[in-house]
Amino acid sequence: MTLFPTQEIGSLPKATPTEIVAWSERLGRPPPDPAEGLVGTRSRFNLAFLRAAGLDTVYDGEAHRIEMAEHPYRSIVGAEFVGHVRSFDNKYFRKAAVRAAPTLRSPYHSEEFRFVRSVGAAPVDALKVPVTGAYTLSEWAYNDHFLARQPDRYRREGRERAQRELVVALARDVVRPTVADLVRLGARRVQIDEPALGTHPRETALAVEGFEESVRGLDAEFAIHLCYSDYPRLLPAILEARSCREWLWEFANRDTPGHDAYAILSELRAYGDTRRVGAGVVDVHRDEIEGPEQVADRLVRASRHLGDPGRLRANPDCGLRTRSWDVIWGKLRSLVDGAELARRTMDRA
Amino acid sequence: MTSRYRIAATGPFPRPEALVKATRDLDRGRIRPEEAEVAYAEAEREVTRVEGELGLDARTGGQLRWPDLFRPFTLGWTGVRVGPLTRFFETNTFYRQPILEAPPLGGGLGLASWVPRGSRSLAVLPGPYTFAALADVRYRPAGRGGASVDVATALAAELDRLGGERPERILFHEPMVVVNPPGEAWPSVHEAYRRLAAACAGAATSVWTYFGDAGPQLEELASLPVGAVGFDLLDSDLRPGASLHGKAVGLGVLDPSTTIPEAPAELARLVRAVDATLRPSELWLGPNPPLDLLPFDAAKAKLRTLPALREELAR
Numbered sequence: 001m002t003l004f005p006t007q008e009i010g011s012l013p014k015a016t017p018t019e020i021v022a023w024s025e026r027l028g029r030p031p032p033d034p035a036e037g038l039v040g041t042r043s044r045f046n047l048a049f050l051r052a053a054g055l056d057t058v059y060d061g062e063a064h065r066i067e068m069a070e071h072p073y074r075s076i077v078g079a080e081f082v083g084h085v086r087s088f089d090n091k092y093f094r095k096a097a098v099r100a101a102p103t104l105r106s107p108y109h110s111e112e113f114r115f116v117r118s119v120g121a122a123p124v125d126a127l128k129v130p131v132t133g134a135y136t137l138s139e140w141a142y143n144d145h146f147l148a149r150q151p152d153r154y155r156r157e158g159r160e161r162a163q164r165e166l167v168v169a170l171a172r173d174v175v176r177p178t179v180a181d182l183v184r185l186g187a188r189r190v191q192i193d194e195p196a197l198g199t200h201p202r203e204t205a206l207a208v209e210g211f212e213e214s215v216r217g218l219d220a221e222f223a224i225h226l227c228y229s230d231y232p233r234l235l236p237a238i239l240e241a242r243s244c245r246e247w248l249w250e251f252a253n254r255d256t257p258g259h260d261a262y263a264i265l266s267e268l269r270a271y272g273d274t275r276r277v278g279a280g281v282v283d284v285h286r287d288e289i290e291g292p293e294q295v296a297d298r299l300v301r302a303s304r305h306l307g308d309p310g311r312l313r314a315n316p317d318c319g320l321r322t323r324s325w326d327v328i329w330g331k332l333r334s335l336v337d338g339a340e341l342a343r344r345t346m347d348r349a
Numbered sequence: 350m351t352s353r354y355r356i357a358a359t360g361p362f363p364r365p366e367a368l369v370k371a372t373r374d375l376d377r378g379r380i381r382p383e384e385a386e387v388a389y390a391e392a393e394r395e396v397t398r399v400e401g402e403l404g405l406d407a408r409t410g411g412q413l414r415w416p417d418l419f420r421p422f423t424l425g426w427t428g429v430r431v432g433p434l435t436r437f438f439e440t441n442t443f444y445r446q447p448i449l450e451a452p453p454l455g456g457g458l459g460l461a462s463w464v465p466r467g468s469r470s471l472a473v474l475p476g477p478y479t480f481a482a483l484a485d486v487r488y489r490p491a492g493r494g495g496a497s498v499d500v501a502t503a504l505a506a507e508l509d510r511l512g513g514e515r516p517e518r519i520l521f522h523e524p525m526v527v528v529n530p531p532g533e534a535w536p537s538v539h540e541a542y543r544r545l546a547a548a549c550a551g552a553a554t555s556v557w558t559y560f561g562d563a564g565p566q567l568e569e570l571a572s573l574p575v576g577a578v579g580f581d582l583l584d585s586d587l588r589p590g591a592s593l594h595g596k597a598v599g600l601g602v603l604d605p606s607t608t609i610p611e612a613p614a615e616l617a618r619l620v621r622a623v624d625a626t627l628r629p630s631e632l633w634l635g636p637n638p639p640l641d642l643l644p645f646d647a648a649k650a651k652l653r654t655l656p657a658l659r660e661e662l663a664r
Binding site (some may be wrong): 196 | 364372373396432436441442443487583621645
């Protein structure tokens with residue numbers, strides 16, 4: 001099997017029609033038919049762009065989605081949007097408040113998956129569908145409904161109980177039916193995005209409970225994506241996510257001279273965890289483009305710490321939506337070339 | 350008679366929706382910096398209006414231009430550079446980690462342009478322990494907690510330069526004191542605050558903790574050379590006999606993890622219990638973690654609890 005297969009991880013920017021035409025020309029491909037509408041055109045373009053960059057596993061850059069929490073909450077009965085919260089600098093997300101027991105209006109990724117599959121950019125085994133996890137959905141909303149029901153809402157116990165009730169309700173009544181419908185439609189690989197999992201390490205067990213409730217008994221390869229978290233604080237509780245077959249973690253953002261971010265993988269090894277790891281080898285928050293040599297160096301170090309290069313995949317840290325198309329192209333090409341360089345390095349070793 | 354109960358937004362405000370839109374548009378090249386500046390000025394006027402209408406006893410002006418709690422210093426100090434995007438404690442907000450290549454050298458930042466001034470002004474600054482603990486310290490500081498002392502020295506240089514433009518009140522955010530307590534580094538934290546005390550002469554100072562139980566750290570906090578110690582009412586368990594030795598107390602009473610406004614009567618019961626234990630000369634009431642974890646309108650609605658709570662307590 002080829003070492004270090006490459007994959008994307010999530011969202012891309014929303015390309016303008018002009019950008020789509022210009023980039024299609026640059027890639028030597030006919031631009032998608034605008035008659036399909038901007039969302040469809042973007043989706044088709046993103047798939048072509050990622051494949052042209054040379055990635056093995058792709059999706060459509062979440063072209064059909066506004067944002068990873070807002071998109072699901074638009075389909076959740078019982079939630080309403082209350083305004084924007086700053087994430088960092090001038091980046092914000094629109095935050096919902098859960099004001100009644102959440103239920104699903106309709107599975108919110110099914111049409112998108114049908115479309116992506118119909119494009120035929122990659123075989124279905126090489127399509128990885130990102131789905132926001134129940135824990136992150138709970139964290140990125142205000143839990144008004146379940147909190148208001150707690151007689152001891154001003155005590156820690158009451159707040160924790162409210163949190164659990166929300167996670168379980170979202171997993172059972174929102175995420176699970178959404179994932180089940182994807183599987184019914186033929187999805188083989190599903191990436192559950194839980195970037196909020198690191199926000200309350202003491203609630204890792206709850207996040208794992210939400211994950212398991214979301215995918216239990218469903219037949220697909222499930223992965224969990226985490227980023228910008230203090231991973232050692234999640235161990236070993238996160239390893240109880242038995243239905244997860246791959247960890248996709250951000251590393252490159254914290255891999256700086258004198259600090260080997262991939263060393264944490266030796267802890268997975270110490271716990272005897274044998275799952276695949278999708279290692280973030282390009283930083284999505286900086287414009288500087290890592291050279292293939294740097295990507296290769298990261299993969300080789302990750303291999304050494306994990307103890308098994310055969311379980312590594314190479315990916316960006318997270319979604320690339322905040323970068324320009326030129327930067328994205330440069331980073332993805334480095335990712336692909338760096339993976340090839342790492343393969344040659346490993347062959348020589 | 351002046352109430353013993355004082356109210357303030359003890360951290361940065363969220364940006365009003367119009368400023369959210371303007372800053373997004375600026376990033377996307379849809380408006381010019383001058384247009385964004387107009388939006389900033391209007392947002393600052395709006396925050397000032399809200400703080401005035403609610404009768405807050407100390408006013409921050411919102412600190413809406415701060416990219417994060419550390420960035421003015423990360424950008425303005427020698428020996429420090431901007432590092433990777435890093436999660437701010439257990440929230441969905443991030444800061445650029447300060448990388449300290451050497452003991453930071455402060456004094457040239459121009460802090461006056463970042464903080465409010467005048468009557469009732471309250472500046473919210475990073476505490477030196479939290480700053481050092483959240484930074485990537487690449488040099489070898491002198492002794493345990495030495496980086497806190499170095500950060501305090503740089504902060505003190507900035508405060509010295511303020512001279513007559515110093516705010517009436519200076520509040521240092523120190524969540525790390527309760528999240529990852531200093532332990533053996535407490536002597537350095539005391540030294541850090543001694544250095545700051547000299548630079549804060551004439552201003553009322555306080556240390557404000559959140560994101561954890563301040564109970565076990567209360568004795569140490571009480572002996573810092575600051576006028577007030579603030580902590581999270583909902584997360585903190587006071588030990589029997591707890592004391593702040595006459596310091597003023599700050600209580601975080603607004604929870605930004607929900608948009609439901611707190612019930613003043615229920616909060617008053619909890620506040621009175623703390624009041625009875627610590628018997629402070631003055632009791633400040635504010636948010637737990639900063640209100641910028643809420644959208645502007647929800648934060649504004651939450652803040653309305655403060656005057657109602659003060660009224661309830663005065664009964």
